[in-house]
Amino acid sequence: MPAVRRLTLLALALSSSAxxxxxxxxxxxxALTAQRVAALPAAERAPWAAYLARSDAQRAADRAALAAERQGLTTLPPTPAGGHSEGSMPLDKPAAWYASEPALRVARNILSFQTPAGGWGKNQPRDAAPRERGQAYVADNNLKKPTPDDFDLAKDPQWSYVGTIDNDATITEIRFLARVAAQQPGDAGEPYRQSAQRGLAYLLAAQFPNGGWPQVWPLQGGYHDAITLNDNAVVEVAELMGMVVHGEADLGFVPPALKTAAAVAEERAVQLLLATQVRIDGKPALWAQQHDALTLAPTSARNYEPPALCSGESARALGYLMSVPNPSPAVVDAVKGGIAMLKSLAVRDVAFVRVDDARRLVAKPGAGPLWARYYDATTLKPVFGDRDKSLHDDVNDLSAERRNGYAWWGTWPMKTLAAYDAWAARHP
Structure with a gap:
């Protein structure tokens, strides 16, 4: 999509009111629908139609597998417990720990919860009990107190996030299994290697024709169908593909054909990042947390997450592009443009701190630098969303619940900015 049109759509979404x-x-x-695909130019429809068909078929297969398990059961097992998932699958332990019983317990639990598609749900502690016959594949991820017409309310409350890259899901399971398999040579490690390979095949199947990834696959609808940079999802999948290609992170067991597919997937992801980077005055700037799968325009997510430029996820995307070996001129331009934009948006002498009942942005000489989470792509001014879908230009205007419940200001770009000078010296 041309940059002018993309920014026009964003400006309309952020239009002012009385x-x-x-x-x-x-x-x-x-959502990504058959109707939208049918409206594409004829030459672009086939790969997207095939993608939708593959998603629909896999969703039906996943549901059928669960239904088959439940046949003959008089009582269904309870929904698995939710909780902190990533913390139960540490990736930074000494190598020998992954041969221990605690690690093997987590690995067996991971195997039991892998969906027929090959992915995993989110927000489930993997050091808990393994999945029972007929039990749901994922924890209850539905909203407990949804607002009217909530963007995050699942159409089917019994089938939500059944396979996702949100909150590091699937990526972390694959990496943990690889670490365990490295300590289980021969037949003992084969179940873990096979499961990790199924997980990688799942991610390859979920990749959009243009190189992005949705938050949930098979597709769930709503904002979950968007290209999801939020929580660094697309970048982390691309990084995982790079690990596979180079045999890093104990992934050297991956067969050649899968390595080749991973290399193609990572290159397509790099090109996707270049295509989605919003340009301002003709120069590459930043990304949104979500981009529409077809138009690539910034799009919304939850009620309070607007279609705006995002500093944190942009910094992470720039850091990833800086890691690309032998970067093309387009990648170099993308990094330089994004870094320049982040530097220009930094603010000082303010802090986002708790005052009475809620956090507020207050004057604090010597503090900073800070970045807002979101910026209007037209004015480059910070914007903030509330749970009622209202958009504001002052974080202090938000409800106390949203000011306390979301990271509106932060220091996310610091790590990328710190690494930039050394990178720029190698790529003048």
Whole structure:
């Protein structure tokens, strides 16, 4: 999509209203549907139609597998417990720990919860009990107190996030299994190697024709169908593909054909990042947390997450592009443009701290630098969303619940900025 049109759509989404403290309303994201694919130019339809068909078939297969397990059961097992998932699958332990019984217990649990598609759900502690016959594949990820027409409310409350890259899901399971398999040579490690390979095949199947990844696959609808940079999802999948290619992170067991596919997937992801980077005045700038799968325009996610540029995820994407060996001129330009934009957006002498009942942005001489989470792509001014879908230009106008419950200001770009000078010296 041309940059001018992309920014025009974003400006419309952020249009002002008559409310003094409210500058707009956050619109819902569009799902990836057959109707939208049919509206594409004829030459572009085939790969997207095939992608939708593959997603529909896999969703049906996943559901059928669970239904088959439940045949003959008089009582269904309870939904698995939710909780902190990534912490139960540490990737930084000494190598010998992955041969221990605690590690093997986690690995067996991971095997039991792998969906027929090959992925995993999110927000489940993997050091808990293994999955029972007929038990749901994922924990209950539905909203407990949804607002009217909530963007995050699952259409089917019994089938939500059944296979996802949100919150490091699937990526972490694959990497943990690889670490365990490295300590289990021969037949003992084969179940873990096979499961990790199924997980990689799942990620390859989920990749969009243009190189992005949705948050949930098979597709779930709503903003979950968007290209998801939020929580660094696309970047982390691309990094995992690079690990496979180079045999890093104990992934040297991956067969040649899968390594070749991973190399292609990572290169397509790099090109996707270049295509989605929003340009301002003709120069590459930043990314949104979500981009529409078809138009590549920034799009919304949850009620309070607008279609705006995002500092944290952009910094992470730039850091990833800086790791690309022998970067093309386009990659070099993308990094330099993004870094320049982040530097220009830094603010000092303010802090985001708790005052009475909620956090506020307050003056604090000597503090900073800080970055807002979101920026309007037209004005480059910070924007903030509330749970009622209202959009604001002052974080202090938000409800106390949202000011306390979301990271509106932070230092996310610091690591990337610190690494930039050394990278720039190698790529003048």
């Amino acid at each position: 409310f003094a403290a409210r500058i707009g309303t956050i619109p819902p994201a569009e």
